[in-house]
Amino acid sequence: MKAVQINNYGGYDVLEVKENVTQPRVGEGQVLVEVRGVSINPFDWKVRRGFYKENMPLQFPVTVGGDFAGVVAEVGKGVSDFNRGDEVYGSSNVFNGGSGSFAEFTTSNARNTALKPKNVNFVEAAALPLVGSSAVQALEEHIKLQKGQKILIHGGAGGIGHMAVQIAKAHGAFVATTVSADDKEFVKRLGTDQAIDYKSEKFEELLKDFDAVFDTVGGETTQRSFQVLRKGGTLVSMLGQPDKKLSEQYGATGIGQGTQTNAQHLSRLAELVDSGKVKVHIDKIFTLDEVREAFKHQEEGHPRGKVVLKIK
Numbered sequence: 001m002k003a004v005q006i007n008n009y010g011g012y013d014v015l016e017v018k019e020n021v022t023q024p025r026v027g028e029g030q031v032l033v034e035v036r037g038v039s040i041n042p043f044d045w046k047v048r049r050g051f052y053k054e055n056m057p058l059q060f061p062v063t064v065g066g067d068f069a070g071v072v073a074e075v076g077k078g079v080s081d082f083n084r085g086d087e088v089y090g091s092s093n094v095f096n097g098g099s100g101s102f103a104e105f106t107t108s109n110a111r112n113t114a115l116k117p118k119n120v121n122f123v124e125a126a127a128l129p130l131v132g133s134s135a136v137q138a139l140e141e142h143i144k145l146q147k148g149q150k151i152l153i154h155g156g157a158g159g160i161g162h163m164a165v166q167i168a169k170a171h172g173a174f175v176a177t178t179v180s181a182d183d184k185e186f187v188k189r190l191g192t193d194q195a196i197d198y199k200s201e202k203f204e205e206l207l208k209d210f211d212a213v214f215d216t217v218g219g220e221t222t223q224r225s226f227q228v229l230r231k232g233g234t235l236v237s238m239l240g241q242p243d244k245k246l247s248e249q250y251g252a253t254g255i256g257q258g259t260q261t262n263a264q265h266l267s268r269l270a271e272l273v274d275s276g277k278v279k280v281h282i283d284k285i286f287t288l289d290e291v292r293e294a295f296k297h298q299e300e301g302h303p304r305g306k307v308v309l310k311i312k
């Protein structure tokens with residue numbers, strides 16, 4: 001089968017499109033999926049560049065990617081939730097026991113797979129798993145966002161951010177978000193109440209008494225975010241554990257989230273998408289052969305929403 005593999009850590013040039021990769025064999029608790037679409041997450045290029053090589057070393061060659069949407073071709077032992085022919089989506093990253101998604105076929109653990117939303121095509125479904133699960137987990141499980149509450153979402157035009165803005169609005173919250181100036185109109189169309197240009201404005205001078213902050217940026221943005229929270233507010237960061245001393249000083253709860261792209265989050269996400277409350281924005285669609293250009297676009301092109309590859 002055709003697959004995108006790497007044989008080394010590095011830049012775009014380590015991404016190779018191979019024609020004769022052995023099709024993965026479905027294991028216990030897994031499904032084999034004929035892949036229709038995949039999407040790129042920052043995690044994929046961080047892995048490729050070797051950011052995690054100390055703690056999570058790869059065994060090369062490795063098929064890259066995690067997010068996928070496709071059709072179940074085979075069901076492994078012990079799997080009762082899926083049948084051949086089911087239209088599914090999920091994460092088949094090698095780190096969670098999958099075979100890597102950027103290929104014509106992928107094996108995914110049933111626990112990281114769910115039926116895809118019905119009212120989107122495969123390319124749109126492939127854009128959803130990691131970013132959508134991240135937003136669902138943060139807003140509904142950690143923050144437990146309620147109607148009328150105020151939330152600041154950093155990076156509102158990005159993959160996670162644009163999902164989070166819509167989910168927060170679906171919960172009836174007041175949403176402020178930080179973006180580049182060019183993206184202000186985009187996030188307003190998603191429902192944002194207050195869009196702040198992170199390059200020319202200081203969010204901590206414009207906002208106060210917020211119930212929650214959802215941070216998809218990290219670094220000093222996380223640190224400064226405590227200033228906008230009310231006492232008892234919650235800060236969830238996608239980029240590590242927020243400073244414990246600052247959490248205490250501001251009387252806030254700081255949570256560093258590790259996203260679980262599991263069946264529960266994926267099913268909840270499918271419900272939100274099918275109800276029309278959340279719509280994924282695709283910035284650009286590439287083919288598998290264009291994988292280097294696709295990664296370059298994700299890493300350097302400041303995409304709005306998601307970058308996807310159509311496989312079939």
Ligand SMILES: NC(=O)c1ccc[n+]([C@@H]2O[C@H](COP(=O)([O-])OP(=O)(O)OC[C@H]3O[C@@H](n4cnc5c(N)ncnc54)[C@H](OP(=O)(O)O)[C@@H]3O)[C@@H](O)[C@H]2O)c1
Pocket residue numbers: 041042043046130131134154155156157158159160161178179180183198216217221237238239240257258259260302303305
């Ligand atoms: N912990 C976990 O389990 C987990 C899971 C998924 C993702 N993540 C991490 O979460 C981060 C976001 O992921 P993503 O998929 O949403 O990435 P993305 O699609 O690249 O979006 C990032 C967004 O942040 C914006 N941004 C950059 N600097 C900013 C700043 N100082 N203030 C406000 N916005 C800023 C970017 O806007 P411009 O392009 O206009 O600069 C972009 O729209 C990544 O670092 C990813 O690795 C962690």
